[in-house]
Amino acid sequence: MTSALLLDENLTLRVAEWSAPEPVSGEAVLRVEYAGLCGSDLHAMGTGAWIEYWPAVLGHEVVGVVQEAADASLVGRRVVVDSRIPCRACPDCARAPRLCANLTWLGESRPGGFASALVVPVTSLVPVPDSLDAAVAVLAEPLAVSMCAIDALPAGAESVLIQGYGPVGALLHSEITRRNPACSVTVVEPQAARRDAATTFGAAVTDAPADSGYDVVIDAAGYPDSVAHALARVRRGGTVLLVGLGSTPLGMTSADIVEKAVTLIGSIGFDDDHLGRAVDALAADPDRYAGLVSTRVPLSGFADFLTTSVLGASGHGAGRSPDALKVIVECAT
Known part of the structure; x- marks a missing residue:
């Protein structure tokens, strides 16, 4: 027993x-x-x-x-x-x-x-x-999950936005900066304790991320409309990486991806x-x-x-x- x-x-x-x-x-x-x-x-x-x-x-x-x-x-x-x-x-x-x-x-x-x-x-x-x-x-x-996800990203990103600073979001942040210490990482996260943790680990924290400003946007939360928010926040020609498991409709059209020439990546395991x-x-x-x-x-x-x-x-x-x-x-x- x-x-x-x-x-x-x-x-x-x-x-x-x-x-x-x-x-x-x-x-x-x-x-x-x-x-x-x-x-x-x-x-x-x-x-x-x-x-x-x-x-x-x-x-x-x-x-x-x-x-x-x-x-x-x-x-x-x-x-x-x-x-x-x-x-x-x-x-x-x-x-x-x-x-x-x-x-x-x-x-x-x-x-x-x-x-x-x-x-x-x-x-x-x-x-x-x-x-x-x-x-x-x-x-x-x-x-390991975070490493696999980051492996899928293009090298040399100068600015990354992470939506959601739970454990995987924090590990994604750590892995990004381990590989590229010069990369600027910004976090959007509603929970105060996790916002404080993001600041402690060296990320900028914001309630209002810039539209179309980030080389890479990582959705580590999967909340309703999170993918639409990620597409709005990534720069033209940038990359959106989906790690969070959302279960609601995406609230977007293919034009949101095509017209900005965005690369959309899903990563599991x-x-x-x-x-x-x-x-x-x-x-x-x-x-x-x-x-x-x-x-x-x-x-x-x-x-x-x-x-x-x-x-x-x-x-x-x-x-x-x-x-x-x-x-x-x-x-x-």
């Missing part, structure tokens, strides 16, 4: 003892140290979207220590987990697993990391240097090399990232935290982003 945050089919949340799956050949058992809270977790908690089994154990941003594995050299190693679950058989997978037509994620189609123990394929494990604090290493998965690259970046400069973790919640109190601070008493609906920047859950017992 292991302790886990369970999401029931009626969308209620509870922390309870739970029977984790038994490992089969090629799988490892991890003692989970931390699991990060992602906006997609909140959406699944509030709507039941993407879940393929009940009760569900969400959590796809995971760092832990290997407790059992056929490869004895892995036992005792700290690792992060590749959250992607592609079919590895379709033509899209052959191009890139993140493009898999049948792609699912840890927590959605198999139990995830909001638990004290986790069973995953050994092939999903990426070792972490002993010197890297687990509370920083847990950022590897969302940093990460490729095979990004998680290792993310671990390397975190290990090389952990102080750059440690400040992104604003809140640590014990697993035992996680359901109460979500109900009080995020989802509300009913637990239904898409939920709202917590005022904190990055919430991580302390899962080790």
Whole structure:
């Protein structure tokens, strides 16, 4: 038995003892140290979207220590987990697993990391240097997502606007300036705590972004009309990068793209090399990232935290982003 945050089919949340799956050949058992809270977790908690089994154990941003594995050299190693679950058989997978037509994620189609123990394929494990604090290493998965997104942008942008300064928006900012310290980054974000964080990390913050002024506009929020706002704010010939998962109609026409000769890019997930690259970046400069973790919640109190601070008493609906920047859950017992 292991302790886990369970999401029931009626969308209620509870922390309870739970029977984790038994490992089969090629799988490892991890003692989970931390699991990060992602906006997609909140959406699944509030709507039941993407879940393929009940009760569900969400959590796809995971760092832990290997407790059992056929490869004895892995036992005792700290690792992060590749959250992607592609079919590895379709033509899209052959191009890139993140493009898999049948792609699912840890927590959605198999139990995830909001638990004290986790069973995953050994092939999903990426070792972490002993010197890297687990509370920083847990950022590897969302940093990999950010790296993949930034890889799609043209080099040499001098001005970038980020719409939304949640955890991914903050990591996108960090990755942009890591690669190009001279790039000017502006943020539009309604929540005061996140606006303060953006300022602390060196971004300009504005309530009224300039129209047609930015080389690149990144939508990391996905709010209603966010894409239309991004297209209005990017310069002619510029690039709009969509990372946030919005679910409302875009409120725009093709002319909004064509007449400004805008390049529109959507990015999801990460490729095979990004998680290792993310671990390397975190290990090389952990102080750059440690400040992104604003809140640590014990697993035992996680359901109460979500109900009080995020989802509300009913637990239904898409939920709202917590005022904190990055919430991580302390899962080790």
